[in-house]
Amino acid sequence: MSDHPTPPRAGSWPRPQATPRIESLLRIESDGTVVALSGKVEYGQGIRTGFRRIVAETLDLPLDQVRVVLGETASTPWDMGTFGSMSTMTDGRALRAAAWFARQQLLVRAAARFGVAIEALSFGAGQVFAPDGRAVSFAELVRDQPLAGDLPEAPPRAAPPATDSPMRQEAMDIVTGRAKYAIDVRLPGMLHGSILHPPTLGARLESLDPAAAEKVRGVVQVVRDGDFVGVVAERALLARTAAALLKATWTAGAPRSGGQDIVLESDPEAEEAFRGAARVLKAEYFVPHVSNASLGPSAGTADVRPDGADLYTATQRPFPLRDEVAQTLGVPKEKVRVWPQLVGGSYGKNGAHDAALAAVRLSKAVGRPVQVAWSRAEEFRANTHRPELRGELEAGLDGDGRLSAWRYHSWTNPHTYGEAGRMPERLIVATSGRGAVPEYRLGKADIQLHLRPGKVRTGALRSLAAAPNTFAIESFIDELAEAAGTDPIDFRLAHLDDERLRGVLRAARELSGWDARPPEPGRALGVACAAYHGTYVAEVVEARARAGGRVRVGRVWCAVDAGHLVHPDGARNQVEGAVTQALSWALFESLAHEDGRVLASSFADYPIATARDAPEAIEVTFIGRDEVPPTGVGEPGAVPFAAALANAVYRACGVRVRELPLRT
């Protein structure tokens, strides 16, 4: 859900850069529908519902009178992209300000019309009422004079009552099969394209023999442009079949080397603290590459004309994509329109931009609309994968069992766009360094980040480096707690000042009945926690495990503090999903590769968790306060899971797992 580097300051409301005007965010149509515009996109995280609800609440409207337009570059305000569970925070705030301003304007106009004081007016169901019962609709109030003007700050909201979550607008379309995903786009005269991917990162095309592919009936053209090769055909399967017949030879790219080493914390007294420690523990943890493995393949459809282009794809960054395409085509930005489509799962980087850009090149070459949709094998081979991580940990405990010295060296690859050796340090820290510095009082610390190129193409996956770093650190914390002879939750609390993190730990302890359920052979609870972009989460996981046997997850308890919740059941759904996905990473996933070639081509060679593996139950409790601005919930739930599970496994069967996927 995130491939953007810049973390928000924890718990602060990000401020819009320039004063926005209401026209760019909200308008009232002649049938009374309130249209809210946002440059953000929906990819299953429920922002459409969240935004709709914010606007409806502020204007006292029924939900079905609000329509939310997301990410269409032709009509919505410019936006850098939808990442990191931040959408509700930034755009939700802007839309609330717009709705609040609309409310003020409507009141002023109604007061003038009825000749009464503003305070005497009331609102309801898209109308404004005078005390004597006269009513005027929103539509009537803006008929001759649309809403306009700079937006003032909205006053802080009073904590709204907990309400049942509204039904997601998309839900009805999804269950009836009417929902249209990027791969479902059909344009008149549309052709299908299939791309030849280089076998390894950076490989160059040496020769190409297209003869066999060109002979396939229904093939329109084989397009070659430098190292880019694609087949355009009348049907998707034909294009794919023909692409498989292309005879290409490749030269391997230059081996990628070099890297960047960044010191995150370096206490000059760290070495001395290690020497003086009563006990020193050392361990190394490893997390393999995992695949994003969205169920819906990356797809894009382009209609390139001499004067501009329309592009239909699932994207988290419609505006940057528009700019990139405009630049490639050499046309002004406004001539390119991006129409975001539903996406079949997006947890960071997906290949949609690659597919969309390929569609642009092919459409330009053949002069007709072209759709490029990746096959499952292409998804595994050509998409980005989460970096590997090796975490070297060392810690010293003093005579009272408290941390006195800490060392963490994390070896990993880029978690976002960029190449190891050439990335801005700030970007590396915010992505590959995410979660590398825990909240604990660590004593004298030496924390370093070593960025190296990945052997396969790497990129963002849900929470970036936070989940791998937290697996290493939070597992090690349990090792330390044991060495100190302290209960794992007590050990954490003894080293934490942050009240919100302490709060979720205590809540998880209570919710899970931690103190009443000590480990027994073959079955135990484990705990881990994390602070992630202003959201705090603690998880307790029940594992059933025996040395050498299968690990099963029983119940999972999550305590989350994400401030005020806009859409409680949607938030719960996100946390449950994050836990289930993290369970899949932890128990099953490791991307096989050889000399930079990805070997997996199917879910048969890359199993993910099924309904059989999902936890018996996931109990989520939110303890955030309504006065605290909302923070994201889509990613944090995935962060502490692997460590909580590994800690439970250790307590159940005595096997300390330091490498994922988890085996006893």
Add this chain to the structure above:
Amino acid sequence: MRYTLHVNGRPHEVEAAPEAPLLSVLRDELGLTGAHYGCGQGVCGACTVLVGGKAVPSCTMRVAEAAGREIVTIEGLPPAEGRLHPVQAAFVREDAMQCGYCTPGMIVASVALLSHSPHPDEEEIRDALVPHLCRCGTYGRAIRAVQAAAREMATREEGAA
């Protein structure tokens, strides 16, 4: 080759190669895009439809095999246009979806399950959903939705009896 496909209660004449996957014909010829392509290899369940009342992956079924048999897709689940099957309604109520890409397949499989086993226990439901991968992790909710639908259908039966 020409084939007659009986889809959602109506016959359709289609022109297709015998080895063409049923999924491609449904999506590209009949415009029924509710069955989704997730793998094309018969292992993710996103393309599931009912053929002769059984839930099958339509990506590995050849059109020649499907011809002449009763095919029901997510778009054609009873009772009828504009009304939801109790399983669909339960998935909405439980919000048993995120991106929704796997959801039609899960719903179709659950309809098949409840038609031959109206009172499944949780284990049976999990087993029926195993062929349906959900990367968003909505399994828990899907299981609850199927349980709710089973209860709802049982109550309706009683009411009708």
